Amino acid sequence: MNIDAKYHPTPEQLEGYAEGSLAPGMNVVISAHVELCATCRQSISELEEAASEEWLRSTPDTRASSINFSAMIDSIVDHPQIKNDDTTSDNVPEIHMLDHSVTLPRALAKVASDGLVWKQLAGGINQATVTLDDQTQCEFLYMKPGSQVPVHKHQGSEVTLVLDGSFEDELGHYKPADFVVRTAKDQHQPASEEGCLCFAVLDSPLTFTKGLARLLNPFIRYRFRRATSAAAH
C-alpha cells in the first residue's frame, strides 16, 4: 500500500529506526508509516546500507574466546532452510470504527490484535492505550467528527500517525499516512472536522494548559506512570 504522505519522520527518527536504536513504541509508529510511504522505504534501505558499512568499519574484530565456532556452525547447518516467503501474519489488520473499518499497517495490526479497550475522554476523543515498552506511552486515538483535543503541550515529544480521516491544528491539515511530530516547545490544539483515527506515541505525559481539562493532568501522569511501570514488570 502506498499513500503520498506530506509529513514524514525526521531524518534522525528514520536513522534510529534503520539502526534499531529506538524504543519499541517509536519503532512501531515509524514502521507503520514506512509501510505506507514509498519515499521513506527507499530512505530506510539506504540508511540500512549506511549503517551496515559503519558497523563493519567501526566494530573491532573482537574474537569471542567462549565461542566454539565449528560446533556452532555444525548445529546451524543441521537446520532446514526456508525456501518460500510464507511467513504471512496471523494478525488482525482491521479496526472497526462506527460505520466502517480501517485496515491497519502490519505492526499496528499486531499491536491491536490483543484487543483494544477504548475509553471516552473529554471533547469527543476516544483513547485505547497499549503498552509496548517502559519509555513511551502509545495509544490509538479516535476523534469523533467535530471533536477537539484540549490545548496541551508536551514535556517530551509526541508523534501522531494518521490512519483514517483527518485532523488539523495550527500548523497544518493531516491525512492518512501523515506523520506529525510535536516537541516540548509546541503547544497545539488538534481538531477533527470529519473524524480521525490515529496512533500516537508520547515519550512523556501530556499537560493540558487550558480549562477544565487541566483537571485531567494528575490522571494522565498517573496513567503514564502506570503504563510504564506495567511495562517494567
Added chain:
Amino acid sequence: MEDVVSGAGSMLMGSLAKTKSVKQPASVPRVSNDVSDSDEQLLIAVGNHQDRAAFNALFSRFSNKIYAMGMKLTRNEQLSHDLVQEAMLTVWQKAPLYDLDRGTAQSWIFTLTRNRCFDILRKMKRQPATVSADDIWPQEGDIDSQLVHEEAGTMEVEVSKIESFYGQLPAPQRAVVEQIYIHDRTHEEAAAVLEIPLGTLKSRLRLGVGKLRQMVGTEV
C-alpha cells in the same frame, strides 16, 4: 538501559554522513577481486545449494562483528554468544530468500542481526512481547504479504464526561472551579469576583477539585 540505547546511536553516529558515498560500492566485492568470493556470491551459494564452505566464509567474516554488536548493546557475553548463534542461524535459514534486489549481503546480514538483537534486548528488559522485530522490520523476509482480514476486538467504551461531573458539584464549589479553570483567574481575582474571602475560595476549590478528581478517577 538509556546508555545501552545511546551506545547504539553513537556506534552508528557517523552513518548519515556516509550515506552519499555508500551507493556505488554496494555491489563491488570488498574482500577479494574474485567476484565469486563476494559476500553476495557466498550468500547466494548458501541459498542455492547449502554451500558449507561459503557458509564457513560468511561465518568467519561476520561472527566477530555480530558478537561485538551484541557486547555493545547487551554487555553480556552469554547474550552476545546467543546473538551470533541466532543471527547466523537466520542467515543460513533465510539465504534462499536473498537476492540482489534486497541490497548488499552486508546490509541484509546487518538488518537481520539488528532484528535478532531487538528481540534479545526486549527479553532482557522484560518488555511486553506484543511486537517482535519481524513485525517492525518486515522487509527481512516477507514484504507485501497478504494480511488475513478478521474481526477486530470489540470496542468497549467507558464514559467519562468531565463536563457532566462538573455540573454535579454544589453551586458554590462549581462557581469557584469555573472562575479558576474556565476563566483562568488567579485565586485573588476569583475571590474578588465572587466577593468571598480568599480562605473560603481556597477551601471550596479544594473540595470541588477533590470531588471532580474522585468522580473522574472512578471512570479512568
